[in-house]
Amino acid sequence: MKPLTMHPMTSVTRVRRCLGAAVQLALLAAAVVAAEPISPWRLIFAFGDSYTDSGAGYVDGDGPTAIVYVARDLGVPFTHATAPDAAGKGLNFAVSGAQTGEGEGRRIKDALLGRGMQNQGRDFAARVQSGAVKFEPERTLFFVAGGLNDGRLTTETTMANLTLLVRQLHAVGARHFLIAVLPQKIPQFARVGQRLSPALAQLPVSLKEQYPAATFHVSRWGDYMDAVMAEPARFGITNTTDACAGRALFDQDTTPRGDPKTYFFYHEGHPSTAVQRIVAHELRREVLAAAPVAGLAALNGTWKPTAAELAGQPMPPPVLKTITLKLDGAAYEVVVETPKGPAVDRGAVTIDLATKPASMTIAGIEGPNAGKAFPAIYEIAGDTLRICYDLAGKARPTEFKTRPETKQYWVTYQRAK
16 A cells, blocks of 8 residues: 655645545544453443333333443443343343332333332342352443432432442442433423432432442433433434324334434333434443543543654644544544534543553544554653554554554644643
8 A cells, every 4th residue: 555645735735635535544543542342341230210221121112222322332241131141241220110219110011110220229239149140340330320200209319219229239349330310301301300410410429428439420311312302403303292103012003103213202201212322422422431440531631633644654734733532531532624524433442551652452433433443552741642553453553653554653642721
């Protein structure tokens, strides 16, 4: 492959010509870190109600919920708690109709409704104690999204219930938690969401005081649903009021009234899987950002490239100015401004501080590099970050140099203030 000739220039025509070729390279270069597997989490366990249920009770929609999409994106084995192939996988214990408190639930046809989150937590604990569920505490995330059905409970009761759930999980080894705030713009749940979300946002603070060795992060899960409700056209949603179809569970007409991908609600009051997929894009970033990986925090921030070189040839400054890299825990996002609009690349980050120099692997999840992995080395000094990649994805570079007739790519970033 003949190397691209990219060097400082003043010709607008030449800058534009190399910009097209540089966009993908810039995305690759800015896509800092990730490895095999893609996610720093080995397993995910989820607890909640119909907005999260993926089969343990009743799927109140037309497909996967957000946490299922996140697990798929990150390559984390995941299924619902009653699946016959549950062994060795992360599990979704969420059940439609669940409150945060107690409740054995009730059967309607083949569905289980209303099994409380306390019961979900006890089920998980019993499986751990019996040996049916095994996990590495430092590589396992617990996602908690509950409260939508707590309209008749006080805020204090809901917070006490969720605290008790965390206590159950912590007692059998859980150490990393993502606590979700609720949607506030969905008419059927607006009142309870508006009442509980401020307290849910503060709950990780009190939990951290009780369990200082554990980590607790707030998930804006509900806010992401609200964003779709507030600007539906931005996401391709054209109907935010009607249900697309009825529920077979209640002998309603299940014929879709239109394209489910354009409906916010598939069943009354319950998001379509299209909306869940949209929410998953942001939830995935939070899941990656919550990873307790040593060294990642030093990389957090917004970065702008100040110099870059591919196969021994420099990239022109006008191209570098179009690139922005954001790092947040194990998540990365790169935006490259192009004449046709922004090109976006998102993925996961893993690092290894034991190597000299420190090593990275980039795993693309969304965008032009989805499904690709690139080995790299890096060094950071204050607000300056240097990375050298092998864009061929074959061998990790050994020094911060590039050579002709290779796909080695070197870049220096400066952290934006």
